[in-house]
Amino acid sequence: MASSQPQPGSHENHIISQILDVLKKLQELQNPINRSNPPDSTSAGNWSLVTSASVGNPPSGGSGADNLVGNTQLGRTQSTPLPQRKEVSLDELIRKIQSHVNQLKRDGIKLEDLQHHVEKELRRHLTNLTQDDLKDNSRNIFNLMCQVPLLPDKQKKGASDAQEDDEYRGGRVDVYLPGIHKNKADLTQTETYASVIKNFKSLDIQHMLCLLSFAVFPENGVMNKTMLMYWWMAEGFLPVEDAGTSVAKILEDFKKMGLIEPVEDERKMEPASYKMPPLVHSAVVRLSTSVGLFDIYDEKGKPAMKKSEKKKVCLVEGSSSKDETKITKMQPGDIETVFNVSERFPDFTFKWFKLMKTLKVLYLGRWERTAKRHIEVESPELMKNLNSLSELRLLSLQGISRIERLDDSVCKLRKLIILDLRACYNLEKLPEKIDSLENLIYLDISECYMIDRMPKRLAWLEKLEVLKGFVVSDADEETTCRLIDLKHLERLKKLSVTINKTDFDVNKLKEALVGLKALENLKVAWGGISKDQKEKKTGMDHQAKSVVKNAVKALFRQHAGRHGDGPANPGYRLHKLDLQCFPDAELPEWLQPRNLITLKKLYIKGGTELSGLGELPTVPTHCGVEVLRLKFLPKLQVEWRDLKGLYFPKMELLEKYQCPRVALCPCDGKGIWKVNKP
Structure with missing residues (x-):
């Protein structure tokens, strides 16, 4: 009796299904326990904000060198102790594991599809290969390679020998010439x-x-x-x-x-x-x-970790192995700035935290825009002493590996204005009491793919102006900040959102958009929605469609005022809109060029079903878009004369990539067209 050949990934999917079944049974067993032992509600709501009331005055006098250091200080604030952190319930843990397993299942399906696509394209390009085809095929194969996710190798610090370190750096040997x-x-x-x-x-x-x-x-x-x-x-x-x-x-x-x-x-x-x-x-x-402001070179011209006269320290490659890391050598009590220039293992600074009463800048993450420099910490638990940094205004952990969570002590940094957690790939959650950061204006959690929910009190950060990486997911809404809750952030100017929720409600979208009064820059990426789920959603009734249309139209029109509402509402003026993995075949009316009056930059990156930009205008629209980027839109069909002449008459720059049906555009070999200015 012949056995059937297993399909690729069928074994993994079977295991995932078994895991989900076990989790479901555990949850069923846990629910009766929860009902018989309800949580104590008296412990909730015992936390309150403490507001800073004083602002320090700048000192007078001082030498010319002293005047080179900014003397603006925020007043000292009193903080109340935070309540004890609640243990995660078994029910909540099961739901979290279910969410992660479901995400892995969806990602596995996407990787299987990508594998089949790459294999098919490789066979097509390498069959009947001729010398004339080499250049085109080389470019096409490179494009295929770029679609495969990059999985960085994990690197350990100095565990074995110099050979392992040279392997990490590709055999590179640093040679320092005199500066x-x-x-x-x-x-x-x-x-x-x-x-x-x-x-x-x-x-x-x-x-x-x-x-x-x-x-x-x-x-x-x-x-x-x-x-x-x-x-x-x-x-x-x-x-x-x-x-x-x-x-x-x-x-x-x-x-x-x-x-x-x-x-x-x-x-x-x-x-x-x-x-x-x-x-x-x-x-x-x-x-x-x-x-004496910054001093990072030794007498030989080689970068070195030193404390300058103005109490600023720069971390350079190899700092973690130097004697200067010792508290007795560095004397970190009066340091005002720690800036990581090139060090890959900056966690030795954690032991300084208890003594750093004047630190304003802790920039441990990457400052570079590329991810070439790998940074990791081996003892993230040492971050529990962050609460000692009472004067801290900037905390950057960008691109640092092995940080799974921020300790609640970070919530005591009352003067923090910038929190940069971008590309902390192991970070799983944000602290629940994040609203304690009452002066925070910039929060970046983009590319933190393990985070699947936003803390409820995120919407209480009244001074927040930039929020990158907000996640809309299937997490429990009672303990999660929803997109609609952001309407309380009256200063929010820049927002990026990833939608991983299959049943994202259009009414909630409407309410959230109406509340964002200061928004200028919006980025939305759709993910985690399968084709079957998308087809189910296309059956929404006419009333729901009109809700979406009317909701987002508010982003592009100026309200003249309302009867009984007092002063005129200035309305919403989006300057930039970035849409990624657009899920539908047609642009909604609010996104059609004739309605984009105030918009200056429009990016549509990814959308396998998108086929048009709306009804072809008979005369040029009043669209304000000057920069248009179209990428990975295989079905989008439009000619240059209509794109520039009718849809986007004010366009000054077009970037077109992998859009084969956007035809007759005068782009260069890189897909760029730019208006000639005198």
Whole structure:
């Protein structure tokens, strides 16, 4: 008797189904226990906010060198002890495991589909291969390779020998040549040095501090504008209010003086990153060292971890193995800034926390925009001493591995304004009492794929302006922050959302969008919705469709006011809209170009069913979109003359990739078209 051949992945799916059955039985056994032993409700609601009432005054007097350090201080706040953390119930744990297993099941199906697709395409490209086809096939195969998820190898710190470390770095051996800044005699004779000194003397204190901070980065390093803005805010170099305008002006001034250069990117209308010419960088390093602001080079010109006169420490590669990590050697009690320039294992700083009463900036994560530098911590439990950092304003753990959760002690950082957790791949949850961070304005939890729910009190962060990585999922809504709850965040300007909930209700979408009064930048990514589930949802009635249409239209029109509502409502003015993995075959009316009056940037990246941009206009629309990006839209069909002439007449830049039916566009070989400006 012949046996049937098992399908790919059938064994894994069978195991997952068995796990789900066992979890379901456990949950059924747990429910009677919960009903017979209801939780004690008297322990809830015993937590209250304590508001800071005093603001410190800047000290008077001091030498010229002392004046180089920003003296803006937030007043000392009193904090009440947080309640004891509740143990996770068995029922909640079962639901969480069910959610993770279901997600793995969906991801497994996607990977199987991707495997079949790649195998099919490889066979097609490599069959009957000729010499003329080599170039095209090489590009197509590279595109296939880019679609396969990158799974980084786990690296352990210094457990064996130098050979293992060299393997991690691809056999690279660091060779440190003497920096230009160490040759004082030659450097000071150059015209560049004289020009830098002349420009430096003409700057105000704010510009001076910002310029000297470039000494931290390596020669030819690329610095992102957003990273600089939030770092300078935390240091006190920039005011918190309207910091975006301030940093743009400062960088533009530096560019005009020839102190920095924009990193050209033909995909962008304006630069987002900058770098400093080597000779200018050397001059800035000497200036920063001479005034004692940042000092990161030893007498041989090699990067070294040292505490500057202004109490700032930069972590460099290899710092974790140096004697300076010892408390008796570093004396961390008066440190104001810890900035990780190139260290891969920065957790030795955790033992300093108890003594760091003046620390304002703790930048342990990646400052680079790329993920080339692997960072991990071996003892994340040491982070329990974070509550000692009472003056902390910026905490960055971006890209650090092996941090599974933030200890509740982080909730005592009352002066924290920036919390950067981007790409902490092992992070599973945020602290429940996150609203204790009453001064928080920036929260980035994007690319934290293990997080499947938002804490309820996230919506109580009244000062929050940027929220990246919000997750809409099937988690219990009684203990989860829903998208509709964000309507309380009246200052929220930038929001990114990932939707993993199969039955996301359109009425909740309407209420959430109506409440976001200050929103300017919105990014939405759909995920975890299978094709069968999507087909079930296409049967929504006409009334539900009109709710969606009317809800999101509010984002693009200006309200003139309402009877009895008092002063006129300024309405919503989205400047940027980014849609990823768009699930439907048609754009809703609110997203059709004729209704995008105030929008400047529209990105649609991924949407296997999307076929059109709405009814073809007879005359050019009043669409305000200037930058349009269309990627991975195999069914989208439109010609250039209609795209530019009718749909988006104000368009100045188009990026088109893997959109074979967007035809006759005058794009270059990289899929870019940009208007010629005088």
